[in-house]
Amino acid sequence: MLKKIAIIGDGxxxxxxxxxxKEAKFDVELFGRKHHNACGIRPCGWGTSGSCIRLLARLIRYPVVLRHDYFVLLDGRRIRGDLFSIDKPKLLQALYSDVRYDEPDINNCDLLVDATGLSRSLLPLADDDKQARNYQYRVRTGMPLYPSFTLVRGGYLWTIPLGENExxxxxxxxxxPNGEIKRLVQERVQQYRGEVICGCYEPIRLSGLLAPALSHRLVGVGESVGTVVPLGGGGIxxxxxxxxILAKHIVKGSLEGYTRAMxxxxxxLRRSRGIIEGLPEVSLLSLPLAYRALRYQGLRPTTGDLIYIRxxxxxxxxxC
Structure with a gap:
């Protein structure tokens, strides 16, 4: 029976x-690490979909929404959607605030959960692990703000409004390469002629789903096992x-079936990764996967939108 559980990673x-x-009366300890960014958490765009907001409403009662938008500009084309920016530090506190920052005793538990994200601190190195190098700034500006993305080779640039003027x-x-990404981001920042409040750098895993379960005592969840949408970067x-899904299997008392369910x-996710891998040609056959990825992240692309994106x-x- 899985009763005492240590979760490593407080994202x-x-x-x-x-x-x-905890609500199911398990003995749970959550271990995290201090982040030195201005917001106190790991770098993130803070954007998500209406479906995610409705899911969160079942878990927390605290307001975390900063802004609601009904379209995104993708390379200048307006695509309808149901998009939200959230106060992610507040979200994390609302989800669970009892976090320990000491070293866990990994031998004194029935189950270890690796939720450490990019580092996979407990899980082994992943085969064919694809990561994007990211730079991000928080900017205050008087210019109009809209959620927008611009495609570049192997990735994209983004603007995610955090209210009306940030x-x-x-x-x-x-x-x-890192230098080229940083240059492109800084050029984008300069277009808004605003004040840079803070900045951060950290890669993000875009591998698609990796094997979630290693053994009966160690299992992965979240970005540790690749639950990030490659086309768009949505991870929340x-x-x-x-x-x-993992909680459901733990409550049942067995991890059997967790990998299959994931x-x-x-x-x-893994099948859609090829869309942004820098291939010179993007097959028409990939458009259904692109549609699925964009819909999952709150967009409602038409057939014309998909052809434009391709x-x-x-x-x-x-x-080059």
Whole structure:
């Protein structure tokens, strides 16, 4: 019986899992680490979908929404959607606040959960692990703000409004060198002629789903096992859903079936990864996967939108 559980990693996945298991009367300890960013958490754009907000409403009662938008500008094209920016530090506190920052006793528990995200501190190195190098700035500006993305080779640049006069402006790529990404992001920041409040750098895993379960005593959840959408970088929603799947199996008393359930839910993430891998050609056959990825993240692209995105992806992937 899995009664005493140590969760290593205090991001969205770790805190969601801790909350659900605590409510189910499990003996849970959540271990995190201090972050030295201005916001006190790991770098993130703070954007998510309406579906994720509705899921969060079942878990927490605290308001965390900063802004609600109904479209995104993708390379200048307006695509309808149901998009939210959230106060992520407040979200993390609302999900679970009893976090320990000492070293866990990994021998004194029935189950260890690796929710450490990119580092996979407990899980072994992943085969074919794809990561994007990201830079991001928080900017205060008087210019109009809209959620927007610009495709580049192996990735994209983004602007995520955090209310009316602040935004996260960043970019990432699996193909471009660090210096080039940073230059592109800084050029984008300068376009807004605003005040830089803070900045951060950290890669993000875009591998698609990795094997979630290693053994009966060690299991992974969240970005540790690749629950990030490669086309768009959305990680909050799939990390919550993955944590709920794991919680369901822990409550049942067995991890048997967890890997199968995760593959059924998120197997498409790995298949969609090729869309942004810098391939000169983006097959028409990839459009259903692109549609699924964008819909999952709150967008409602038309067939015309998808054809436009395919053309822009091919143009970006041909860039030197």
């Amino acid at each position: 969205v996945a770790g805190r969601t899992l801790a909350r659900v298991l 935004a996260h402006i960043g970019g990432g790529s699996t193909e471009l 929603h799939p990390s919550i859903e993955g944590a709920l 593959r059924a839910k998120f197997g498409w 053309r822009k992806l091919m143009e970006a992937n041909r860039q």
